[in-house]
Amino acid sequence: MILVGQYDSPYTRRVAVSLHLLGFDFEHDMRSVFGDFDSMRTTNPLGRIPSLILDDGTTLIDSGAILDWLDQEVGPERALLPDGGLVRRQALQRIALASGTIDKVMGIGYERLVRPERYRWPDWIARCRTQAEGGLAALAQLSWPAGEPVSQPWITTACMMRYVRLAVHDLLPVGRYPALDAVSDRCEALPAFKATYPADYVVPAS
């Protein structure tokens, strides 16, 4: 199978980490959503990443749908998300906080990287920042018990944190939320995370 998308995308990275953790063999197609837009649209009509091209030629799009397929393939014993009940609901809520934070930080990134400077809207950037700060503060209330194996909420949280620190580096300084730092440190030490470390990039500050 082939994973399409670069690892500076936290959504692509969480799929890559999950593929590694679950022991899938895959190739990595590093086309860019912006630089290779026309080509990307032939893989995903939305022109977005990640996509996962299966060995039978089927293309799955959207990280949530891809992760659901991976979990179905390995079965409930090895799945990265519980298959039902309160634990699943709590896990999905944590993932919603982490992915919502990604979306708000991505909103700031697009405003600064894609939109021409004269059209930028500072109030919108400030609103996205407030929303991302809300997501981070809520996630910081949750703790990952020692000894509990890595699962999708923590994978998505750690991918979100690395992305936030690359894209809007003053939003999540080390030390602001020790509980979150612990999640990131624990995850980034795993081989699956080391194998998917995103190339550094910095969004312009204004």
Ligand SMILES: N[C@@H](CCC(=O)N[C@@H](CS)C(=O)NCC(=O)O)C(=O)O
């Ligand atoms: N809900 C989607 C979101 C994917 C997403 O936002 N991808 C970004 C990169 S991280 C992208 O493709 N951006 C380009 C665009 O939307 O035009 C998922 O979970 O896969």
